Amino acid sequence: MSRKIVMPFGPQHPVLPEPIHIDLVLEDETVVEAIPSIGYVHRGLETLVAKREYPEYVYIAERTCGICSFIHGMTFCQGVEQIMDLEVPPRALYLRTIWSEYSRLHSHLLWLGCFADSMGFENLFMNSWKLRESVLDVLEETTGGRVIQGSCKVGGVRKDIPDTVLERMVEDLDPFESELKSLGEVFLKDNSICSRTKGVGRLSRKDAYDLGAVGPTARGSGVDIDLRKTGYAAYKDLSFEPVTSACGDCYGRCEVRVRELFSSVDLIRKAVSNIPQGEIEVKVKGNPDGEYFSRAEQPRGELVHYVKGNGSKYLVRSRIRTPTLTNVPSLVKMLQGCELADVPVIVLSIDPCIGCMER
Amino acid sequence: MKIEEQNTADIELGALIGRVEALKEAGFRLVQIHCTKLDDRLEINYSFDRNYEFQNLRINVGIETEIPSISGMYWGSFAYENEMHDLFGVQVKGMNIDFHGTFIRTAKKYPFREPEFRGEGPCQER
Numbered sequence: 001m002s003r004k005i006v007m008p009f010g011p012q013h014p015v016l017p018e019p020i021h022i023d024l025v026l027e028d029e030t031v032v033e034a035i036p037s038i039g040y041v042h043r044g045l046e047t048l049v050a051k052r053e054y055p056e057y058v059y060i061a062e063r064t065c066g067i068c069s070f071i072h073g074m075t076f077c078q079g080v081e082q083i084m085d086l087e088v089p090p091r092a093l094y095l096r097t098i099w100s101e102y103s104r105l106h107s108h109l110l111w112l113g114c115f116a117d118s119m120g121f122e123n124l125f126m127n128s129w130k131l132r133e134s135v136l137d138v139l140e141e142t143t144g145g146r147v148i149q150g151s152c153k154v155g156g157v158r159k160d161i162p163d164t165v166l167e168r169m170v171e172d173l174d175p176f177e178s179e180l181k182s183l184g185e186v187f188l189k190d191n192s193i194c195s196r197t198k199g200v201g202r203l204s205r206k207d208a209y210d211l212g213a214v215g216p217t218a219r220g221s222g223v224d225i226d227l228r229k230t231g232y233a234a235y236k237d238l239s240f241e242p243v244t245s246a247c248g249d250c251y252g253r254c255e256v257r258v259r260e261l262f263s264s265v266d267l268i269r270k271a272v273s274n275i276p277q278g279e280i281e282v283k284v285k286g287n288p289d290g291e292y293f294s295r296a297e298q299p300r301g302e303l304v305h306y307v308k309g310n311g312s313k314y315l316v317r318s319r320i321r322t323p324t325l326t327n328v329p330s331l332v333k334m335l336q337g338c339e340l341a342d343v344p345v346i347v348l349s350i351d352p353c354i355g356c357m358e359r
Numbered sequence: 360m361k362i363e364e365q366n367t368a369d370i371e372l373g374a375l376i377g378r379v380e381a382l383k384e385a386g387f388r389l390v391q392i393h394c395t396k397l398d399d400r401l402e403i404n405y406s407f408d409r410n411y412e413f414q415n416l417r418i419n420v421g422i423e424t425e426i427p428s429i430s431g432m433y434w435g436s437f438a439y440e441n442e443m444h445d446l447f448g449v450q451v452k453g454m455n456i457d458f459h460g461t462f463i464r465t466a467k468k469y470p471f472r473e474p475e476f477r478g479e480g481p482c483q484e485r
Contacts, residue, residue, distance in 0.1 A: 021464070035456070039445075039464035082361060211435040212389045230411050232362045293365055293406060293413065304391055304406070321391040325442075329435030358463070 002027045007340070011040050015118040015344040018354035022347070026340060034335035036328055042358040049318040054080055054288060054309065055154055057318065061305065064320055065356040066147050067110060068298045070103045070139075072305070073152040076318070078232060079294030079307035080154045086282055090234070092156035094275040097234040099139070099149065100296075101264040101271070106135045107299035108257045108264075111351045112187060115254060118348045119196050124186055131179055138169060156281025166272045177265050184258040197250035201334040201346035204248055213330040214323045215301020216260070217350045219244045220253030227297035238270045250349040257351075287313050298323055300351050324350070324357035367404075367415040375405075376427055378416055382407050383432045387414060392429075392439035394447045396422075401449060405429070422448070430455035438462075446470055 005026050011019030019040040025033035048060050061076035062069040074096050081088055113128035136146045142161050143149035151159050161169075187193060203213065208221035218225050219242060226242035228235045243259045245252035288309030296303050301323030308317040327350045334346050370378055387407035395402045403426065405416040420426060428451050430436045441462035443449040448470030451457075 037458065037462055037464055039462070042463055042465050078362070087360075209388055210433075212433070227411075230363050293415070295363070295413075302390070306391075306393060306404070308395060316397070317395040319391075319393040319395070321393065325438055326391070326435070328438050 004032065009343060009347070013344070015114070015348060016352075016354075017114060018352070020347075020352060020354050022335070022343075024335070024340070024343065029340045031335050031338050031340060031343065034332050036332060038354065038358055040358075041355050043355075045359045046318050046320060049315045051314075053313040054315050055284070057315065058153060059150065061318070061320070062148055062150065062152075064322070064359055065353055067107045067353060068103050068300070068303075068356070069147060070099050070143075070149045070152060071296055071298050071303060072320070073149070074100065074233070075294045075296040075303050075305045076307065077152050077154045078296065079292045079305045080288050080309075082292040082294060083288040083290040083307060083309060084154075084284070084286065086155055086284065088156050089279040089282060090276045091160070091278045092280045093234045094271050095157050095159075095161060095280065096152065097238070097271045098161070098268055098275075099143065099151065100233065101268045102135055102139055104264045104299045105261060106132055106139065107351075108261050109135065111257060111299075111348075112183070112254075115345075115348050116187075116193075118344045119193065121192065124183075127183060131176070131183060134172070134176060138172075141165070142169075153281065155284040156279070158281075160280050166275065170269055170272050173265055173269060177262065180261050180265070184261065187254055187258050193254075194251065196342075196345055197254055197349075198247070199249055199251075200342050201250045201253075201338060201349050202248055203330055203334050205246075207333055208248070208330060211329045211333060212326045213301075214326055215298065215351075216253050216256040217301065217323075217327045217330055219256045220349075221248040222246045225302065227295050227302050230295065232296055234271055234274075235267075237274060238267055240267060250345055253349045287311050288315065300324060300353060300356075301327065320359050322353065322356040322359070324353045327352075328357075363411065363413055365413045365415060367417055369417050369419070372418050372420055372424070372426065375416065375418055376429070376432075379405065379429045379432055382414065382416075385409065389429075389433040389436055389439075392436060392443065394443045394449055396447060401447060403443070403449070423450070425450040425452050427451075428453040428455070444470075 007024045009022040011021045021037045023035040062073035064072045109132035113125045116124035140146045143151040203221045205222040208218045208223045224242045224244050245255045289311035291308040294305045304321040306319035309315045387409045390406040390408050403418050407414045437456040440451045441458045445463040
């Protein structure tokens with residue numbers, strides 16, 4: 001019987017955009033156990049709720065993550081709005097949906113680049129990020145910020161998008177979609193990528209559900225959980241079906257993200273064609289008194305912002321449960337029995353966002 | 360209008376394992392566990408979902424009360440239980456993976472239930 005050794009993976013590692021530490025217990029080149037630990041970028045953002053008035057806390061909620069910042073801000077606002085029974089104007093809900101889908105495009109393209117990089121496919125990494133730039137340009141033009149948008153507020157949104165700009169955004173989606181097709185074909189058909197991802201990091205449908213996996217990690221194993229089906233923002237008006245894959249491996253998770261890019265493009269087109277005219281915010285009076293678990297679908301999966309108020313301008317509790325934290329048990333499962341050389345690809349396949357997870 | 364109906368059941372600590380078992384058998388997945396400090400008590404919420412049906416169980420315990428782990432039913436609960444231990448000092452008995460306070464590796468020792476803020480004024484004055 002071979003000797004067991006423990007090899008540290010991270011917190012600094014070439015494939016990790018952010019620090020996470022995993023102790024890998026190895027028998028020869030095979031991982032028999034993986035023990036994660038976190039805390040290198042814990043910022044105590046939830047605690048700050050006691051020091052910031054609830055309208056100001058939106059900025060902190062947005063800074064939970066540098067990739068899906070808009071969706072964090074929106075989910076927090078949604079929680080406060082539900083407690084206060086605020087009717088957000090329909091146009092604001094549509095604008096939130098459009099920005100959420102652009103955030104998803106930006107996040108998935110970023111991940112595709114990082115995933116290609118984890119396999120040493122530098123050219124594909126650069127092509128993915130080149131395409132992502134055009135998404136960031138739209139976010140910058142419409143909100144003023146590439147990474148932190150700051151356009152969501154309790155009761156609606158801060159900025160409107162003029163109809164002429166909306167029309168141009170939709171026109172620009174045609175060439176963008178055609179470039180996506182070429183990029184997606186490489187990810188789904190290239191021999192090198194297929195051989196590095198197919199059958200690697202297996203997670204069965206049952207394990208994915210039992211371990212609480214969410215987002216593309218769950219959908220890549222055939223579990224069709226997608227919080228957009230609950231109909232928050234304008235999703236209730238836009239027909240939409242979750243993208244799933246039955247593969248249950250790194251390839252399946254990659255396939256889901258590639259196909260979700262096209263789904264997001266469709267949702268943006270539908271949202272722009274149906275967006276109503278009117279106000280973009282409602283006046284907010286008073287303070288939240290009550291609690292709500294606000295849920296939304298981030299690019300990485302289900303996001304929960306628990307908001308509890310006591311009638312004062314400071315909330316009692318803000319709890320942010322990000323998808324990466326709930327995907328960690330699934331990651332531990334995927335790593336058991338894999339080859340050491342596949343660890344970077346498997347870790348990347350859950351799209352870990354550590355800043356988000358540690359808050 | 361509410362986006363989704365959310366049910367919260369306040370239960371006794373002794374009923375926790377039985378209620379969680381029933382939800383597991385009914386096919387609910389664990390969404391999250393979290394803790395809120397209310398004066399000298401801790402409010403702990405266990406959230407579950409099945410086909411977008413959201414259920415929440417809530418226990419209210421003293422700060423030093425030991426609570427049972429649900430990792431026997433939901434293997435992935437170790438992430439939330441260790442997090443609660445590290446951030447709020449909640450004693451969880453019988454976790455499948457117990458990090459003994461090192462799950463969240465911060466320079467400051469756990470728990471953080473009595474937060475300290477560096478200053479109230481502008482940062483230049485701190």
